[in-house]
Amino acid sequence: MARINRRRFLKASGAAAVGAKMGIAGILVSHQAPVFAQANTVHILRWNDFVPAADKVLREVFAPEVQKALGLKLNVETVNANDIPARATSAIQSGNGPDIFMILNNYPHLYSSAAVDVSAVAEEVAKAQGGIYDAATQLNRIGGKWVSMPWSMVPALIAYRKSWFDEVGAKTFPKTWKEYHDVGKKLKAAKRPIGQTLGNTFGDAPTFTYPFLWSFGGQETDAKGKVVLDSKETLESVRFMTQFWKDAHDEGGLAWDDSNNNRAFLSGDISASMNGASIYVAALNGADKFKTEKGAPLHTDILHAPLPAGPKGQHGYHTAFNHMVMKYSKNAKGAIEFLRWAHKQENYEKWFTVQKGFAVGPTRAWEKHAMWEKDPVMKPFQTAPLLQKRLMGYQGQPDKKAAEAWNKFIVTVMYAQACSGKMKPEEAVKWAAGELGKIYT
């Protein structure tokens, strides 16, 4: 057997390097790592969609079509939503990673210095599709420049069991928190509590607690950026929540993440929960599996409603999904072209329709899509983004400070401290205001 010496090894490995022009010997000579990503490849990193069919569209429909239309090879990578910040941080710091990152909520404010300007695409799409929603605009346009492109929003509404609400006398969904409390009390007495997370989890917890706070008149800051959380309105909201929690909720919700309420609802343990449409979509897709106690498909007993109104109005918060083209990308031009292509109505529609309303488009044009006429249960999602009048950090900007408060779960923990009995409502409000004060210095 021929002995392999260093020279022979380098020669052989050089010949074997598939797709590489130079092989290991070449790399050693040129002192340069091979460029694996070809110039016409766009690597996009997104979350594992709660509607898996949507990821399938990206891989099986978008990828071949964009190859044909633009000559771009689309490489779609999906990870758990909670892991995106870690991936983005390491990519930005090392200057190497996916060309496009899908980032949630106000992360565009955190990563703005690492972003390529996508104003041209955003303005084209806004013009062609009836304008981008205000909330999405505030989250993605910083200093007059679009640092990322809004892709979709996942509205958070309350999914509830119609028949169970009927049984306790609620023929329509409660319009106010007070009415919801009264109905919830009866439901919990019937061992059908409301299920809601107040845990340290990225989605359902803050998207519930922030609108709740606003609807009582509480807010984090005033227009000048001064912390004003410690107010009688906030205190009233915490007092209300403490009693509401005890009387009407599954108290295990203090430890729930974003998926617990889906499981609890689908297994018939809770009567209502604020969520995206994923509970309904799962019940619809698993009609044989998820049944009511009477044996009917569960989805036939689910309806959706917006969060009730408080003494100071009605609010909602819908999770925003945005695409950021990274400055370090060697193919930023290709990445922008991909976004321009993907947002064209005839292309975006393919992704949008498989969502069945779980995610809505970033522009008002999608409110008019024929899909909304197919399923009346999903109708409340059609215009849900219009209910989003405020963002984190209100009355200030949804900026880096607001992101820090959001990521520290300060508002959510304020309610959790009081509901768990760890603090009195007054103490919880003072604690939260103090923590906010350290951020807004």
Added chain:
Amino acid sequence: MIAANGKRESVSRLTRLLESEKLLATALLAPGVIILALFIAYPFVMALWYSFTSMRVGDAGEFVGLANFTKAINDTIFQQAFENTVFYTFWATVFKLALGMWLALLLNRHFRFKRVVRATMLLPFIIPTVLSAFAWRWMFDPTFSVMNWALHHAGLITDRLPFLSDGDWAMWCAVAVNTWRGMPFFAITLLAGLQTISPDLHEAAALDGANAWHRFWHVTWPLLLPVTLVVVVFSVIQTFSDFQLIYVLTGGGPANSTHLIATYAYQIGIGSGLLGEGAALSLFMFPVLFAVVWVQLRYLKRMENA
């Protein structure tokens, strides 16, 4: 011919150089030192530097002196995370040591299928923490806990136990899972230590009338102490800087009741993009761990000299 001579000359020069003990030692130590410098010292120095800056993701920031440390000290969530970390480390180490010792003493006896039992016992330690933490999370699930189900069906409880939804319960659950995971490491290491103790010493003590407790306390324990201290040092370091278990099991909740320094530093550094502050938070672990290691190593040295 000239080339061959030149080659021979350079080989002999190399041989002469390597004959020098100093140079040989340097050459042999160099790879280890380089690895340590690259993978331990460099990240540590960088973390130290970051902690003195206002660095954010994508922004190098500027030198801010001790501002990040001051902010952390005044941060009530960090104060709670620090207390939690000390509590978690203390109790988990106590339980791991007690149960690990007990298990090691049992496994040191002769019984059928001894090897199979010893190998099986290592399973919790072998399974990736993320996987086992997920399994425990399911067992403690507020709605679907199998333990609640079993206790309820056995007629022992009427209401569900708040395993993860009550702050105190959640912390004890985390201690329990950490103990379950780390105990085999204690047991197997202590078992190795036990096997180095000559049975003659036990026989002699037994002949002198020592009962089982006296034999353990006056023979086994003193001889096992050096191994025990090393295991405890390792365990304290690993437990104090634990991240995965809490991240998966509770995410630091409810109401921050189970946040540890590592999980909170991650939340600030990665979640909020405040790399400087995150680095400062994580560096609070360093003096504590350094003190633990220093005290215990000093104790070991004193014992060696005695």
